[in-house]
Amino acid sequence: MGISLLQPVQKHEHLRQLESEAIYTLREVAGQFERPALLFSGGKDSIVLVHLAQKAFAPGGIPFPLLHIDTGHNFEETIEFRDELVRRTGATLLVRYVQDSIDSGRVREETGPYSSRNGLQTVTLLDALSELKTDAAIGGARRDEEKARSKERVFSHRDVFGQWDPKNQRPELWNIYNGSKNPGEHFRVFPLSNWTELDIWQYIVSEGIPIPSLYFSHVRKVIQRSDVLLADSEFLAKLPGEVPELRRIRFRTVGDSTCTGAIESNASSLEDILSEVISARVTERSGRADDRRSDAAMEDRKRQGYF
Amino acid sequence: MAAAGILRFATAGSVDDGKSSLIGRLLYDSKSILEDQLLSIEKASQQRGSGQVELALLTDGLRAEREQNITIDVAYRYFSTDKRKFIIADTPGHLQYTRNMVTGTSTADVSVILIDARKGVLSQSKRHAAISALLGIRQLVVAVNKMDLVDFSEHRFDEIAQEFSAFVAKLGIPQTEFIPISALLGDNVVEPSASMEWYSGPTLLKFLEEVEPHQKPFEELRLPIQYVIRPNQDYRGYSGRIESGALNVGDTVEVSTGSTARVQSLYVGGQAELGAIAGQGVVVELDRDIDVSRGDLLFAPTSPPLVSDRIEAIVCWMTEQPLELGRRYLLLQGPTRVSATVESIVHRVDVDSLDEQPVSSLGMNDIGRIIVHTASPLHFDPYAVSPGTGSFVMVDPFTHSTVAAGMIQEAVSKSEPEIVTGKWLWLSIPIDDARSLSSELRKFGKVVVVLPNNLDDVLIKDFLQQGIHVISVGGNPMPGSVKVVIEGQDTRPLTLEAILSLL
Ligand SMILES: Nc1nc2c(ncn2[C@@H]2O[C@H](COP(=O)(O)OP(=O)(O)O)[C@@H](O)[C@H]2O)c(=O)[nH]1
Ligand SMILES: [Mg+2]
Numbered sequence: 001m002g003i004s005l006l007q008p009v010q011k012h013e014h015l016r017q018l019e020s021e022a023i024y025t026l027r028e029v030a031g032q033f034e035r036p037a038l039l040f041s042g043g044k045d046s047i048v049l050v051h052l053a054q055k056a057f058a059p060g061g062i063p064f065p066l067l068h069i070d071t072g073h074n075f076e077e078t079i080e081f082r083d084e085l086v087r088r089t090g091a092t093l094l095v096r097y098v099q100d101s102i103d104s105g106r107v108r109e110e111t112g113p114y115s116s117r118n119g120l121q122t123v124t125l126l127d128a129l130s131e132l133k134t135d136a137a138i139g140g141a142r143r144d145e146e147k148a149r150s151k152e153r154v155f156s157h158r159d160v161f162g163q164w165d166p167k168n169q170r171p172e173l174w175n176i177y178n179g180s181k182n183p184g185e186h187f188r189v190f191p192l193s194n195w196t197e198l199d200i201w202q203y204i205v206s207e208g209i210p211i212p213s214l215y216f217s218h219v220r221k222v223i224q225r226s227d228v229l230l231a232d233s234e235f236l237a238k239l240p241g242e243v244p245e246l247r248r249i250r251f252r253t254v255g256d257s258t259c260t261g262a263i264e265s266n267a268s269s270l271e272d273i274l275s276e277v278i279s280a281r282v283t284e285r286s287g288r289a290d291d292r293r294s295d296a297a298m299e300d301r302k303r304q305g306y307f
Numbered sequence: 308m309a310a311a312g313i314l315r316f317a318t319a320g321s322v323d324d325g326k327s328s329l330i331g332r333l334l335y336d337s338k339s340i341l342e343d344q345l346l347s348i349e350k351a352s353q354q355r356g357s358g359q360v361e362l363a364l365l366t367d368g369l370r371a372e373r374e375q376n377i378t379i380d381v382a383y384r385y386f387s388t389d390k391r392k393f394i395i396a397d398t399p400g401h402l403q404y405t406r407n408m409v410t411g412t413s414t415a416d417v418s419v420i421l422i423d424a425r426k427g428v429l430s431q432s433k434r435h436a437a438i439s440a441l442l443g444i445r446q447l448v449v450a451v452n453k454m455d456l457v458d459f460s461e462h463r464f465d466e467i468a469q470e471f472s473a474f475v476a477k478l479g480i481p482q483t484e485f486i487p488i489s490a491l492l493g494d495n496v497v498e499p500s501a502s503m504e505w506y507s508g509p510t511l512l513k514f515l516e517e518v519e520p521h522q523k524p525f526e527e528l529r530l531p532i533q534y535v536i537r538p539n540q541d542y543r544g545y546s547g548r549i550e551s552g553a554l555n556v557g558d559t560v561e562v563s564t565g566s567t568a569r570v571q572s573l574y575v576g577g578q579a580e581l582g583a584i585a586g587q588g589v590v591v592e593l594d595r596d597i598d599v600s601r602g603d604l605l606f607a608p609t610s611p612p613l614v615s616d617r618i619e620a621i622v623c624w625m626t627e628q629p630l631e632l633g634r635r636y637l638l639l640q641g642p643t644r645v646s647a648t649v650e651s652i653v654h655r656v657d658v659d660s661l662d663e664q665p666v667s668s669l670g671m672n673d674i675g676r677i678i679v680h681t682a683s684p685l686h687f688d689p690y691a692v693s694p695g696t697g698s699f700v701m702v703d704p705f706t707h708s709t710v711a712a713g714m715i716q717e718a719v720s721k722s723e724p725e726i727v728t729g730k731w732l733w734l735s736i737p738i739d740d741a742r743s744l745s746s747e748l749r750k751f752g753k754v755v756v757v758l759p760n761n762l763d764d765v766l767i768k769d770f771l772q773q774g775i776h777v778i779s780v781g782g783n784p785m786p787g788s789v790k791v792v793i794e795g796q797d798t799r800p801l802t803l804e805a806i807l808s809l810l
Binding site: 012013014016017018019020023024027028030031054055056057058059060061063143144150151166167169170171172173174175176178180181182193194196198199 | 311312313380381382383384385387391392394406407409410413414533534536537538542544546547548574576577578586587588590601625637639640641642694695698699700702704707708709712
């Protein structure tokens with residue numbers, strides 16, 4: 001089953017409803033908070049967010065900055081794409097570096113073959129939010145991504161330590177979002193809460209939204225580690241016996257290069273990707289090595305203030 | 308048929324009726340469960356030592372509930388078929404989670420109520436139907452589950468359907484569909500059942516694919532303003548989502564602050580357009596410079612909303628700190644924010660029996676009818692007509708938490724002459740007891756004076772005309788007063804209840 005593909009957006013009533021809901025949420029952020037920021041990762045969800053923010057505030061510009069937490073282990077393509085998007089939209093971009101958190105001793109770099117800067121991002125992010133006095137951080141997370149997220153609110157409260165308390169969430173009814181808080185606390189806001197991966201791809205296709213080349217099939221040096229394909233790079237520590245090999249792959253999510261898994265694929269157009277997503281038998285986050293650490297991994301990281 | 312849109316439904320049932328299994332089944336049979344999710348719940352099922360794959364684990368996400376084996380919060384789930392996209396709000400069934408049910412149902416088009424065929428209609432099933440009715444749900448689906456455990460008996464199914472129909476009739480819900488299912492085996496969920504040939508209706512999924520969400524016939528323009536867009540000196544755009552009605556360039560609109568203007572230009576989703584309809588987010592430019600800000604409402608001058616600073620509403624209390632009369636709360640109605648106090652509680656609704664009871668406060672999970680006084684007039688429509696402008700939440704200004712969800716019933720007009728006169732009671736209790744009784748009555752919003760029995764009845768009539776209740780004590784009952792005899796010791800609680808029912 002699946003909704004028929006490749007129709008113009010006006011034929012997709014569900015996409016129009018999701019779009020309108022997201023625009024409503026973005027305007028609530030602009031209306032309720034003093035210093036919002038849009039967390040931009042370079043992945044497709046945050047690209048869709050930027051597109052929606054343009055629509056929400058046109059003919060004005062996006063009234064808040066994009067904030068990128070740079071692990072220093074990004075794919076080159078992500079950074080090029082980011083800078084091009086900023087040029088195209090006229091948005092303000094702020095970048096904060098995990099490397100700076102390491103240099104200043106705020107975090108200690110992990111070592112070994114499974115090391116990743118993904119976890120360290122949390123500290124850099126929370127430091128950036130308090131430095132910028134951000135009171136609402138808009139993120140591209142979706143409830144269908146992961147079990148712990150299925151219960152998260154659209155306006156999700158964070159205490160002064162940036163932590164989420166899943167057992168003590170505010171009830172969220174109708175279209176009424178309660179953004180009141182004490183000084184020093186902040187909100188994470190998720191305008192794409194009700195979207196699925198398929199909705200995102202259909203929306204990208206029907207709106208013709210540019211996305212980084214990483215999402216399309218290409219030949220790249222990868223390392224196979226159990227059933228995950230990881231991009232070979234100077235940042236990826238190899239296990240004994242691991243040898244990079246050339247494969248035709250693409251990425252389904254784009255995050256830190258050391259823990260974003262690729263899949264073998266020939267999908268070279270948006271249409272190909274859509275058909276692949278529809279017949280997909282593996283959820284997108286499962287390619288991310290960091291979710292594998294434990295079944296409740298996401299819940300634990302979210303409590304600590306992860307994206 | 309309308310373009311394939313989104314159908315939102317809330318599932319409700321008592322603990323162990325099979326909600327989580329049903330949702331798991333819907334996702335599984337509609338092929339919305341992906342391989343690695345399946346692997347992960349298979350692993351978890353094995354760890355718990357259960358013989359088969361527990362589809363319920365798909366929806367029971369948070370660690371605490373996986374440990375306690377219950378659903379403790381509203382979880383949202385997604386799947387789609389060729390016909391439409393579905394958003395499920397999976398809500399818990401326990402009494403202490405009534406508020407979560409209210410939350411999940413607030414955005415639903417349809418409620419799916421689960422009944423365990425062995426247990427039949429429980430008070431919890433009724434509560435879920437009653438809450439659905441309060442939240443304006445017009446379509447109920449009653450899935451009679453675990454039919455495999457009652458030998459797929461048509462007689463048992465009919466029995467349950469009859470009993471429940473009788474209850475639902477009292478709620479004024481126009482459409483109720485009964486479907487016999489087995490969430491565990493899959494009968495009548497996605498695939499028709501081979502074991503219940505006596506049933507000729509649709510499967511649950513087919514019903515959900517085809518049900519037309521109730522269209523609110525309300526067509527008056529309501530556009531609450533969310534945010535003012537000012538890219539430069541020459542342009543001011545008012546952004547918001549059209550809750551009902553339509554808006555075109557050239558239309559005259561009135562603002563809740565009192566001014567009128569014409570629509571000069573309209574943006575919808577970033578494009579200049581000539582018109583927009585309900586559900587669309589717009590940016591409106593007006594032809595003259597008037598003061599419009601976040602929280603103001605645009606409407607057509609010919610069909611204004613109701614305006615009042617006193618409203619009567621049904622609320623669900625959502626927090627442990629009970630409702631306090633006279634305390635300041637923040638009221639959020641869409642983007643509108645105003646200070647408010649609760650003036651009085653009309654009654655509490657017992658959602659199991661639908662009885663209305665006098666109370667002095669509402670506690671967590673209570674549903675009651677209250678009178679709210681706002682610091683400035685609210686522009687609104689009754690919830691039943693227009694949920695977008697008839698719903699609100701109340702926020703505690705100190706803890707910032709959301710303490711209540713409300714549905715506006717009507718305006719309480721201030722200028723309305725007090726035709727209500729006070730009641731005159733004569734009580735057989737000592738004057739000191741009567742005084743403490745009167746202060747308790749005051750907590751229920753009743754204004755009461757206690758007078759010795761030898762006063763001039765002109766004075767008493769004066770009080771009564773002002774709507775003040777008079778309690779006389781001592782001597783013999785005077786003509787015109789209602790005699791209330793209280794017997795026995797320690798009768799205070801009894802007295803309070805008895806007196807309240809008289810006032
Ligand atoms: N025999 C039978 N058992 C069922 C059926 N549906 C659910 N169950 C079982 O009832 C128990 C409670 O189910 P669950 O889905 O967790 O109920 P919830 O508390 O309403 O979410 C589990 O052991 C299920 O396997 C059914 O149709 N038939
Ligand atoms: Mg359950």
